[in-house]
Amino acid sequence: MSPATLLFGLSVFAQGDVNPQAAALQDFEKRIGEYVSLQKRLQKGLPSTKPTAEPQTILDGQHEFARKIREARSQAQQGSIFTPEISKEFHRLLGLARAGSNDAHIKKSLERAEPVRLTLHVNDAYPANIPLQSTPPTILMNLPRLPAGLEYRIAGHALVIRDTVANIIVDLIPDAIP
Amino acid sequence: MRRSVFLLLLFRGISAAARALRTVAGEQQSIGPALKLPLAPNSVRLAIIGDTGTGERPQFEVAQQMETFRRAFAFDFVLMLGDNIYGSKTPEDFKKKFERPYETLRTAGAKFYACLGNHDDTSERLYQPFNMGGQRYYTFKNGNVQFFALDSNYMDPAQLEWLDRQLSGSGAMWKICYFHHPLYSHGKFHGSDLDLRARLEPMLVKYKVDVVLNGHEHVYERVKPQQGIYYFVLGSSGELRPHNLNPSPDTEKGFDTDRAFGLIEIADDRFHFQIISRAGATVDSGVLQKSAAKS
Numbered sequence: 001m002s003p004a005t006l007l008f009g010l011s012v013f014a015q016g017d018v019n020p021q022a023a024a025l026q027d028f029e030k031r032i033g034e035y036v037s038l039q040k041r042l043q044k045g046l047p048s049t050k051p052t053a054e055p056q057t058i059l060d061g062q063h064e065f066a067r068k069i070r071e072a073r074s075q076a077q078q079g080s081i082f083t084p085e086i087s088k089e090f091h092r093l094l095g096l097a098r099a100g101s102n103d104a105h106i107k108k109s110l111e112r113a114e115p116v117r118l119t120l121h122v123n124d125a126y127p128a129n130i131p132l133q134s135t136p137p138t139i140l141m142n143l144p145r146l147p148a149g150l151e152y153r154i155a156g157h158a159l160v161i162r163d164t165v166a167n168i169i170v171d172l173i174p175d176a177i178p
Numbered sequence: 179m180r181r182s183v184f185l186l187l188l189f190r191g192i193s194a195a196a197r198a199l200r201t202v203a204g205e206q207q208s209i210g211p212a213l214k215l216p217l218a219p220n221s222v223r224l225a226i227i228g229d230t231g232t233g234e235r236p237q238f239e240v241a242q243q244m245e246t247f248r249r250a251f252a253f254d255f256v257l258m259l260g261d262n263i264y265g266s267k268t269p270e271d272f273k274k275k276f277e278r279p280y281e282t283l284r285t286a287g288a289k290f291y292a293c294l295g296n297h298d299d300t301s302e303r304l305y306q307p308f309n310m311g312g313q314r315y316y317t318f319k320n321g322n323v324q325f326f327a328l329d330s331n332y333m334d335p336a337q338l339e340w341l342d343r344q345l346s347g348s349g350a351m352w353k354i355c356y357f358h359h360p361l362y363s364h365g366k367f368h369g370s371d372l373d374l375r376a377r378l379e380p381m382l383v384k385y386k387v388d389v390v391l392n393g394h395e396h397v398y399e400r401v402k403p404q405q406g407i408y409y410f411v412l413g414s415s416g417e418l419r420p421h422n423l424n425p426s427p428d429t430e431k432g433f434d435t436d437r438a439f440g441l442i443e444i445a446d447d448r449f450h451f452q453i454i455s456r457a458g459a460t461v462d463s464g465v466l467q468k469s470a471a472k473s
Contacts, residue, residue: 051306055269058304102373109373114296129265131296134359137333137377151300151332164300 024089025144031081035170036147039163042068049165066166070123078122081161081171090143090159094176097142109136110154110177117156124169126153126162213250214452214463218445222321223251225288226356226440228259228393229295230416233274237416239456240437241279247454248283251441256280256288257325259393259412260295260358262308267299276307291318293327295358295393300329317344323444324350326387328357330374338377345385351468352444355382356391362409364426365395367419382407388468389449397423397434398453400462404428408466412453415439433461 046068047061073080082090098106114131126132133154143152146161150170153160159176160169215223225244230237244256263275280290284307292308293315294300303310310316314329315337326344329337345353360368361375382390383405393413401409414437423434437456442449453462 049304049312051304051310051312053306055267055272055305058301059267059269062301102376105373105376108369109371112368112371114368128267128299132299132331134296134331134371134374135334136373137338138373140332140334141377145335151334167299167301 020085021089021092024083024085027083028081028086028089028144031083031086032144032146032150035081036149038069038072039149039165042072043165062165062167066125066163066168069163069166069168073123076122076171078172078174080122082173087173087176090173090176093142094139094159097136097139102138106136106138109134115156120155120158120160120169120172122169122171125167126169212460213247213441214460215251215441215443215450216445216448217251218443220321221443221445222323223253224320224442225253225256226259226391226410226412226442227256227415228358228391228411229261229396229413230258230279231261231263231275231297232416233264233271233279234416236418236437236456237275238279240415240439241283243454243456243458244280244439245282245286246458247441248286248288251443253288253441255320256283256290257327257356257391258290258292258308259356259391260293260330261297261393261413261417262292262295262302263299264297264417267302272305291325291327293357294329294331296331298331315340319350321444322351322446324348324353326353326355328355328378330357330359330371330392333374333377338381342381345381345387348385351447352389352449353385353387354389354391355387358392359394360392360409360411361390362401362404362428363392363395363411364399364401364424364429364432365397365411365413365419366422366424368395379405379407389466395419395422398432398438398461399423399425399429400431400453402428402430408449410440410451412438412440431462 046065049061116130116133118130135152135154149165151162151164153162154177157177158172158174160172163170263271289309290307292310300314302308303312303314315327317324317326359371359374361370361379363370387407389408392411395411395413396417396419397414399411418437421434423432425432438453438461441452447468449466451464452460455461
C-alpha cells in the first residue's frame with residue numbers, strides 16, 4: 001500500500017467513522033470536566049484549604065465540601081462517569097498496562113500494598129480507618145490523567161475515582177482488576 | 179557505568195564482636211546511650227522515624243529515647259516516613275498519635291517533615307505540623323542537602339514529572355528521597371514494591387540520588403547499595419513485626435526485635451547514621467562517603 005493510499009484511508013476514517021476508543025475517552029474527559037466545574041462552583045464560599053494546625057478545621061472543610069457535592073449529585077449512580085463504553089475502554093487500557101512483565105510487577109505490588117476488601121458506592125466517604133491501597137504507577141501511566149483533586153484508587157477488584165478534597169467516591173468500575 | 183559510588187567506612191576501632199552486629203537479629207547490641215556521630219560544625223542533623231502513629235506506649239517510649247539522644251545530638255528536624263496517623267483521624271487522634279508523643283521535641287524546636295503512608299489520608303498534607311505545605315510531595319533544602327518527600331501511594335505521571343524537574347535542577351551535594359513504600363526490602367510481610375521500583379529507580383539513578391529512606395515494613399533494614407543508592411527501611415518507630423525480616427545477601431544490616439529510630443548527621447561529603455532501639459541500644463551505625471564520581 002502506498003503512503004498516499006494510506007493517508008487517504010486515514011482521511012476517510014477521520015471524516016467518517018468515529019474511533020470508539022477515542023470517543024469513549026473524549027466522553028470520559030467531558031464528564032470529568034463537568035465534575036471539576038462542579039467542584040469549583042461548590043468550593044466558592046468554603047474556607048480555603050490552607051495548612052492549619054487544627055485537624056478539626058481540616059475535617060470540617062472536608063465534610064462540608066462532601067455534603068455539598070452529595071447534595072448536588074444526589075442522583076448520581078454508579079456509571080455516571082464510567083458509562084458502559086468508557087468502562088470497556090478502561091478495561092482495555094488496564095489490560096495494556098498489565099502486558100508482558102508488567103503483569104507480575106503489578107500483581108506483586110497490589111498483593112503487597114495491604115489489599116483492602118470493602119464495597120464502595122458513589123458518594124460514599126472512603127473510610128478513614130481503612131488504608132488506601134497504593135495504585136501501581138504502571139496502571140496510572142496507562143489511564144487518562146485526572147486533574148488535581150481527583151485520583152484513581154484500587155479497592156479490592158474495583159477501580160475507583162476518589163475526590164481527594166471531599167474524600168468521597170465519584171464513581172467506580174467494580175470488576176476492573178482481576 | 180556508575181556502580182559503587184559510596185565507600186562504606188566502618189568506624190575506627192570497631193571490634194570483631196561489633197562486626198557480628200551485622201547479622202540480622204537483635205540479640206547482640208551495644209547497650210547505652212553512646213552517640214556515634216561526630217558532631218561536626220555546621221553539619222546537617224536530623225532524625226528519622228517511620229510507621230509511628232499508633233498512640234500506644236512503644237511510640238511514646240521511642241519518642242522519649244529520641245529526647246534523650248537529642249540532649250547529646252541536637253537534631254533540627256525529623257523526617258516521618260509515613261503511616262503518621264493509623265486508624266481514625268479525629269482531632270483527638272492527632273493529639274494522641276502525634277502531638278503528645280513528640281510534644282517535648284516540638285517544644286524544643288524540632289520540626290517534623292512528613293510523607294504519606296498507606297494508612298494516612300491525603301488531607302494530612304494540610305496539617306501544618308507535618309510541614310508538607312499543603313502538597314502530597316514537596317522538597318526542601320538544609321545546608322548542602324536537598325530532601326525530596328514523595329507520595330508513593332500514588333506515583334502518577336504528574337509526580338514523576340515534578341520529581342524529574344526537581345532532581346535535574348538540584349545543585350545540592352546530597353540528594354535524599356524519602357517515601358513510604360520501599361523499592362528494596364526483605365521484610366516478610368510486604369517486600370519490595372517492584373512496580374514502583376520499575377518506574378522510580380531509573381530516575382533516582384539518572385540524577386544520582388544518594389540515599390533513599392522508606393517505611394512501610396515494620397522492621398529496620400539497611401540494604402546494600404543498589405545501582406549506587408543506599409536504601410534504609412525504618413518502619414518500626416511505632417509499629418513492629420517481630421522477627422519479620424528475612425535477610426538476603428543484599429541485606430547489610432537488620433533489626434526486627436524492637437522499635438527503632440534513626441539519627442543522621444551529614445557533614446560535607448560524609449553521611450553518618452546511627453540507628454537506636456527503643457531501649458537506647460545502637461543497633462547499626464556507620465558512615466557513607468560520597469565518592470568523587472557522584473559529586
